[in-house]
Amino acid sequence: MIEKITAYRFERLDETLSQLNREDCAIIxxxxxxxxxxxxxxxxxxxxxxxxxxxxxxxxxKQVYQHHKDLHIGACxxxxxxxxxxxxxxxLKNAIKTIAAPAIRNRGTLGGNICNASPAGxxxxxxxxxxxxxxxxxxNGDRMxxxxxxxxxxxxxxxxxxxxxxxxxxxxxxxxxHVVFDKVGNRNADAIAKVSFAGFVRISKDRIDDIRFAFGxxxxxxxxxxxxxxxxxxxxxxxxxxxxxxIVAAFDKIIRPIDDQRSxxxxxxxxxxxxxxxxxxxxxYQPN
Amino acid sequence: MIKFTLNGRTxxxxxxxxxxxxxxxxxxxxxxxxxxxxGEGECGACSVFVNNLLQNSCLIPIGSIVGADIQTIEGIxxxxxxxxxxESYSIAGGVQCGYCIPGMIMASAALLSxxxxxxxxxxxxxxxxxxxxxTGYNMIxxxxxxxxxxxxxx
Numbered sequence: 001m002i003e004k005i006t007a008y009r010f011e012r013l014d015e016t017l018s019q020l021n022r023e024d025c026a027i028i029x030x031x032x033x034x035x036x037x038x039x040x041x042x043x044x045x046x047x048x049x050x051x052x053x054x055x056x057x058x059x060x061x062k063q064v065y066q067h068h069k070d071l072h073i074g075a076c077x078x079x080x081x082x083x084x085x086x087x088x089x090x091x092l093k094n095a096i097k098t099i100a101a102p103a104i105r106n107r108g109t110l111g112g113n114i115c116n117a118s119p120a121g122x123x124x125x126x127x128x129x130x131x132x133x134x135x136x137x138x139x140n141g142d143r144m145x146x147x148x149x150x151x152x153x154x155x156x157x158x159x160x161x162x163x164x165x166x167x168x169x170x171x172x173x174x175x176x177x178h179v180v181f182d183k184v185g186n187r188n189a190d191a192i193a194k195v196s197f198a199g200f201v202r203i204s205k206d207r208i209d210d211i212r213f214a215f216g217x218x219x220x221x222x223x224x225x226x227x228x229x230x231x232x233x234x235x236x237x238x239x240x241x242x243x244x245x246x247i248v249a250a251f252d253k254i255i256r257p258i259d260d261q262r263s264x265x266x267x268x269x270x271x272x273x274x275x276x277x278x279x280x281x282x283x284x285y286q287p288n
Numbered sequence: 289m290i291k292f293t294l295n296g297r298t299x300x301x302x303x304x305x306x307x308x309x310x311x312x313x314x315x316x317x318x319x320x321x322x323x324x325x326x327g328e329g330e331c332g333a334c335s336v337f338v339n340n341l342l343q344n345s346c347l348i349p350i351g352s353i354v355g356a357d358i359q360t361i362e363g364i365x366x367x368x369x370x371x372x373x374x375e376s377y378s379i380a381g382g383v384q385c386g387y388c389i390p391g392m393i394m395a396s397a398a399l400l401s402x403x404x405x406x407x408x409x410x411x412x413x414x415x416x417x418x419x420x421x422x423t424g425y426n427m428i429x430x431x432x433x434x435x436x437x438x439x440x441x442x
Contacts, residue, residue, distance in 0.1 A: 048306055101416045102416070
C-alpha cells in the first residue's frame with residue numbers, strides 16, 4: 001500500500017515560512033539525521049509522521065557574513081561549505097575536519113545538527129563554548145536565543161512550529177583565544193561520540209581572561225557550568241595542581257553519563273574528566 | 289513528479305519525496321552498482337555524486353534533489369579517471385569481495401578530482417567514510433596512490 005506523503009519545496013524562504021505558519025511540518029535540511037531516525041525496510045521510504053518541508057536548496061540559508069564583528073552563519077551551510085569559507089575561524093574548521101567523513105560533510109548542515117539536538121551532536125560542545133546564538137525566523141518576525149536555552153533535551157528544542165533556525169551567530173571574541181575540540185568514538189570517521197569536549201581559553205600574558213568548557217554525550221544536553229568556569233578567571237598559567245583538581249572535582253559532581261550501546265557511564269565520565277584535565281594542563285596549545 | 293539529471297540524462301519519477309535516492313537508483317532505474325551496506329551513512333557503499341559532490345544516497349530523500357545532477361558508478365565508467373582507477377585497483381589487489389568497491393571508487397574519484405596528488409594521510413581521509421571488511425584498506429590506499437601517479441592530474 002502506498003501511503004500519501006505531503007512534501008513542500010518552495011523557491012523562497014518567505015514562502016517556506018508561510019507554509020510553516022499554516023501547518024506543523026518536519027523540516028529537512030541535509031536529511032542525514034532525519035532519514036536514519038525514520039528509516040524503514042529496504043525499498044520503503046522512511047515514515048515521517050508530519051508533512052515535510054525541504055529547505056537545503058534555499059540560498060537565503062547559505063549566507064555567511066560578518067555583522068558588527070559577529071559572525072553569522074546560514075543554517076543550511078554544509079560542513080564542507082564551512083571548511084571552504086574564509087570567514088569561519090580556524091579552530092572551528094579544525095574541529096569540523098574531525099567530524100563525519102567527506103560524504104556526510106557534503107550533506108549535513110550546521111542548523112540540522114543543532115535542531116536534531118542529539119546529546120552527542122558533534123558541533124554542540126563547540127557552539128556552547130562560542131556562546132552561539134540562534135536566529136529564529138517566522139512570519140511574525142525574528143527572535144534570538146542562546147543555544148543553551150534553545151536545546152532543552154534529547155531531540156527537544158525550543159522552536160515553535162512556525163519558526164525556523166535561519167542563522168547561527170558566533171559573537172565576536174576579543175583578542176587571542178584558543179579553542180580545542182576532542183571527540184572519542186569507535187572510529188575516527190562517521191562515529192557517534194562516546195564523549196566529546198570543547199574548551200575555549202583567552203589569555204593575556206599569563207592571566208586567564210576567559211575560559212569555557214562544554215562536554216557532549218555525557219548527559220541529556222551539553223554539560224557546561226559558568227560558575228565553575230568563573231573560578232579560573234584571573235588565575236595565572238600554568239595552573240596549580242590544586243586548582244586543576246578543584247575544577248575536575250566540580251565537574252565530577254555534575255557529569256552524570258549513562259550506559260548505552262555505545263559506551264558505559266564509567267568510561268564516559270573517566271574520559272571526560274581526563275580531557276578536562278588535559279585541557280587545563282594547557283599542553284594542547286602554545287600560548288603566545 | 290520529481291525531475292533531475294541521472295548520469296547525464298534527464299529523468300523523472302513519481303516516487304514519494306521521502307524515498308531514498310538509493311532505493312530509487314536500484315529499484316526504479318535498475319542501477320545496481322550503488323550498494324546498500326549500513327543504510328545509515330556509516331559505510332559509504334551507496335556513495336554517489338550530487339552536483340559533483342560525494343554523498344551517501346541512503347540519506348538523501350529524493351525531494352531534496354529536484355534539478356540536481358546525480359552520477360552513479362555506472363555514470364563514470366566511461367571516464368579516463370575510472371579506467372585508471374579500475375586498472376590501479378586490479379594491480380594493487382584492492383578488490384576482494386567487491387561489495388564496497390563502487391563506493392570506494394566514487395570516493396577515490398572525488399578525492400582525485402579535488403586533490404590529484406594526495407598524500408597517504410589525505411587518501412585515508414578521502415576514503416574514511418567507506419568501510420571495507422576484506423582488504424584492511426592498505427591495498428586500496430595503494431591503488432589510489434597508483435592511480436594518482438598514473439592519472440597525473442585526472
